[in-house]
Amino acid sequence: MTTNLETLPASDKKSAGAGKPTNHRKPRESRGTLAFSRAQRTKALTKHAILILAGGLMIYPLLWMVVSSLRPNELIFREPGLWLNSLEMSNYTSGWSALTHPFGHYMINSAIVVIGSILGNLISCSMAAYAFARLQFTGKKLFFGIMLLTIMLPFHVIIVPQYILFSQIGWVNTFWPLIVPKLLATDAFFVFLMVQFIRGIPKDLDEAARIDGAGHPRIFLRVILPLMVPALATTTIFTFIWTWNDFFGALIYLTDPDMFTVPVALRAFVDSQSATSWGSLFAMSIVSLLPVFLVFLFGQRFLIKGIATTGIK
Amino acid sequence: MSAISELSSLSRKKGKVTAEEKKANGRDNKAAYIFLLPWLVGLVAITIGPMVMSLYLSFTDYNLLQPPEWTGADNFIRMLSDARLHNSLRVTFTYVFVGVPLQLAVALLIALVLDKGLRGLPFYRSVFYLPSLLGGSVAVAILWKQIFGTTGLVNQVLAMFGIQGPGWISDPGTALGSIILLHVWTFGAPMIIFLAGLRQIPVMYYEAAKVDGATTLQQFWRITMPMLSPIIFFNLVLQIIGSFQSFTQAFIVSGGNGGPSDSTMFFTLYLYQKGFGQFDMGYASAMAWVLLLIIGVFTAINFIASKYWVFYDD
Numbered sequence: 001m002t003t004n005l006e007t008l009p010a011s012d013k014k015s016a017g018a019g020k021p022t023n024h025r026k027p028r029e030s031r032g033t034l035a036f037s038r039a040q041r042t043k044a045l046t047k048h049a050i051l052i053l054a055g056g057l058m059i060y061p062l063l064w065m066v067v068s069s070l071r072p073n074e075l076i077f078r079e080p081g082l083w084l085n086s087l088e089m090s091n092y093t094s095g096w097s098a099l100t101h102p103f104g105h106y107m108i109n110s111a112i113v114v115i116g117s118i119l120g121n122l123i124s125c126s127m128a129a130y131a132f133a134r135l136q137f138t139g140k141k142l143f144f145g146i147m148l149l150t151i152m153l154p155f156h157v158i159i160v161p162q163y164i165l166f167s168q169i170g171w172v173n174t175f176w177p178l179i180v181p182k183l184l185a186t187d188a189f190f191v192f193l194m195v196q197f198i199r200g201i202p203k204d205l206d207e208a209a210r211i212d213g214a215g216h217p218r219i220f221l222r223v224i225l226p227l228m229v230p231a232l233a234t235t236t237i238f239t240f241i242w243t244w245n246d247f248f249g250a251l252i253y254l255t256d257p258d259m260f261t262v263p264v265a266l267r268a269f270v271d272s273q274s275a276t277s278w279g280s281l282f283a284m285s286i287v288s289l290l291p292v293f294l295v296f297l298f299g300q301r302f303l304i305k306g307i308a309t310t311g312i313k
Numbered sequence: 314m315s316a317i318s319e320l321s322s323l324s325r326k327k328g329k330v331t332a333e334e335k336k337a338n339g340r341d342n343k344a345a346y347i348f349l350l351p352w353l354v355g356l357v358a359i360t361i362g363p364m365v366m367s368l369y370l371s372f373t374d375y376n377l378l379q380p381p382e383w384t385g386a387d388n389f390i391r392m393l394s395d396a397r398l399h400n401s402l403r404v405t406f407t408y409v410f411v412g413v414p415l416q417l418a419v420a421l422l423i424a425l426v427l428d429k430g431l432r433g434l435p436f437y438r439s440v441f442y443l444p445s446l447l448g449g450s451v452a453v454a455i456l457w458k459q460i461f462g463t464t465g466l467v468n469q470v471l472a473m474f475g476i477q478g479p480g481w482i483s484d485p486g487t488a489l490g491s492i493i494l495l496h497v498w499t500f501g502a503p504m505i506i507f508l509a510g511l512r513q514i515p516v517m518y519y520e521a522a523k524v525d526g527a528t529t530l531q532q533f534w535r536i537t538m539p540m541l542s543p544i545i546f547f548n549l550v551l552q553i554i555g556s557f558q559s560f561t562q563a564f565i566v567s568g569g570n571g572g573p574s575d576s577t578m579f580f581t582l583y584l585y586q587k588g589f590g591q592f593d594m595g596y597a598s599a600m601a602w603v604l605l606l607i608i609g610v611f612t613a614i615n616f617i618a619s620k621y622w623v624f625y626d627d
Binding site for chain 1 (some may be wrong): 316319340341344347348349350351352354355356358359360362363364366367370395423425426430432438439440441443444446449451455456458459460464465469470498502505506554557558559560564568584585588589591597598600601602605608612
């Protein structure tokens with residue numbers, strides 16, 4: 001660990017210097033302060049070199065997938081570079097209609113589950129969070145402790161009986177098993193996130209509303225909810241991404257191709273494909289990542305804040 | 314700050330009753346339980362009920378069609394001689410105990426490089442964070458399947474240097490490594506947590522150390538590491554719990570069978586095969602409880618060990 005820290009910058013210094021020799025390596029008048037800032041500048045340059053290298057390596061596979069999806073199929077196995085000679089849209093058209101339904105069908109299915117989950121989480125988690133953050137009641141500590149513990153509970157421990165339960169009420173191959181748990185605040189992480197947020201809202205506001213004769217439902221709806229919009233946004237964004245990507249739940253509950261969400265549809269695609277259709281598989285993979293990418297672009301602020309304060313994975 | 318520190322402070326504060334809580338007439342039981350109603354129903358119907366049920370099922374033979382038949386500790390005894398299960402444990406442990414430290418080390422390293430007023434920080438942060446949002450998806454698992462295939466991207470690059478690479482995911486010796494690499498690739502989320510933690514360390518500590526002539530290395534070991542240790546601990550606990558449950562990547566990359574020759578047969582994958590492939594629900598439930606137990610034990614060990622290396626400022 002430490003050896004890495006110390007040796008990496010040193011070895012990268014040369015390559016960084018070689019890349020842009022003129023700006024930073026030119027000898028300047030040697031006054032004490034300038035020498036100091038030059039050392040700092042070299043250090044910053046080294047850092048940038050490391051970061052560009054590491055970042056490029058990280059992102060390269062994704063860029064390559066995008067470029068490959070726009071290439072004729074056979075090039076995927078021969079062309080590791082990123083340059084495009086021509087734009088080939090055929091992978092997208094063939095991939096879109098490669099399965100029983102057009103790919104849009106699965107995206108609509110996913111969208112239904114996502115919207116249901118978001119609404120469920122927003123309503124149920126904010127209600128629970130208000131109780132935990134603002135109300136005094138018997139068993140509060142116990143319940144709060146249980147709530148925190150359920151954040152860490154592995155899904156597998158409950159999946160078998162849950163499946164039995166939902167199959168007995170005829171919910172297999174419906175979206176209910178994926179949405180109803182969210183309506184019941186089982187994503188405890190968001191309860192915790194909201195509790196943290198509500199604790200930061202000054203209590204004077206509640207008190208003022210109470211003096212004006214407002215009850216808890218009113219304080220919750222008129223005072224707390226409008227003030228916790230950032231926490232609600234974070235919840236919305238994370239629920240979107242997690243639900244959109246959710247594979248395990250959909251794999252278990254959705255076996256009818258009519259009901260497939262995007263991840264299980266992609267899985268059916270990858271299982272059915274012959275070695276020649278990687279291009280269209282890539283194309284649909286990119287289509288499936290696009291909504292997450294857009295949410296990331298526009299909701300980054302909330303994502304980063306959300307992780308930094310609660311440590312969501 | 315975090316769910317974990319909250320939990321440990323809950324247990325620490327036990328017995329201490331604040332003035333506010335003493336005021337019995339300040340309670341709003343009725344309102345509180347109405348607000349908590351969805352959560353309470355979920356707790357009973359979706360979490361605790363199924364947990365109890367799965368504990369019961371783990372002592373039965375149950376195939377969904379016939380009613381469960383009590384078989385005592387049979388499932389657990391069968392596990393003792395189930396070689397595929399032992400293998401799946403080995404695969405999972407390797408994944409967790411190689412993947413998690415590696416991922417956290419990279420996350421910490423990049424966070425340290427990114428820390429403090431570097432120009433373009435938001436851009437870099439986004440670049441490093443993006444993979445952790447996409448990494449859990451089927452799409453990225455598909456990408457990985459291609460990249461580490463026999464004629465995949467990695468081998469194409471190697472071929473440029475005249476190296477003939479193996480079929481990374483079709484070779485039992487390297488398949489798990491490819492999936493571990495995918496886990497390391499998603500280091501962005503712990504990196505963000507580290508960055509937030511680094512920002513909390515008062516600059517004056519470093520200034521004082523510099524005045525005393527401490528080297529960068531000394532500053533790292535004497536200031537950064539102790540101050541960051543609660544965050545490292547927090548990341549460690551969360552990542553270990555999460556990694557034990559890892560499923561999608563191994564499932565997609567191996568085509569659902571944990572191959573080649575069971576080298577990517579994660580415990581969760583085997584559980585899925587038993588429960589939802591062979592409908593051996595009793596055995597799957599028993600496996601689920603073993604998983605819970607393993608996660609519980611390692612989390613407990615983590616908490617106990619933390620007394621020796623985690624430094625709390627307060």
